[in-house]
Amino acid sequence: MNKSLTKLALGAALLTSSSAALAADYVIDTKGAHAFVNFKIQHLGYSWLYGRFNTFSGDFSYDADKPNESKINVVIDTSSIDSNHAERDKHLRGDDFLNVGEHPKATFKSTDISFSDDTNGKVTGEFTLNGVTKTISFDIEKIGEGDDPWGGYRVGFLGHTQLALKDYNIDYNLGPASTHVDIELSIEGVRK
Template sequence: MLRNRHDTYGWLYGRFNDFGGAFSYDPEDPDNASIEVEIETASIDSNHAERNKHLRGDDFLDVERYPQATFKSTAVELDEDGTGTVTGDFSLHGVTKPVTLEVEQIGAGPDPWGGFRRGFQGSTRFALKDFGIDYDLGPASQVVEIILSIEGVRQDG
């Protein structure tokens, strides 16, 4: 999900509908965790067709030139409860920069299908101009917050 001030009057929420990735996590060694995420930028959905068209265009995501955004962790610092930070390389709009997500484990346990699931949520904020997006929406709209929610099923072996 992404959140941005909309013309300084309120919050604009959106989401990417097409994404994938993987993570590894060992509760006995949480700092050795890793995560990789791929996001199809054309899947941006702000619940408004004309706004989506603008966000996909040259002023913002330029999805024709930059069809994917990615995140790959480089450092993880989590406590025994799965709370802490994950730093990694975030690529958006042809620019790659390090970002740090504040992370918390949402839950872990058996699921109804006989598996074991674990979920995390992390968020970070960054200036759009840091990733080459400089369309002027006013000073309150220059920073976005990205919220990443992931859930996985333990793979034995």
């Protein structure tokens, strides 16, 4: 009797752990352009300048039954910055801003994710930009999850944060209204 119970328990544990792993691992859908890293910063205090990073990749784990065990990793190609103006983008890639020659990647790796309900949460992690790593936290919202028309399963989130440029050794004077940049992450993942 004990052997049968042990085998049954072991089998259930293996089945549960393998199902959970499959259900929780996602790749960020950049191939289908269903994910975005956007930014905005004030221009001299007179208007907003908008842009994005065109090339990035990442993955995350998420299980609706255990959302606080989620994790996310993102790698951004900083040379892919796109503000819809070639000369400005060249300047942004240079030493005054992103210094992509020395630091071609920005990375984010979560250390904690806490959901207050089914939709809203906070992500904390290590963000590296321009060779500087800082711990940042930002709010996220789960947009939705479910089957897609191609036989896959997807889940999507939206996050916002604000970064002080000086925290990442970017001290180019854009005026007192332009010391921070707002970042928006729109992330849709496809279950692996």
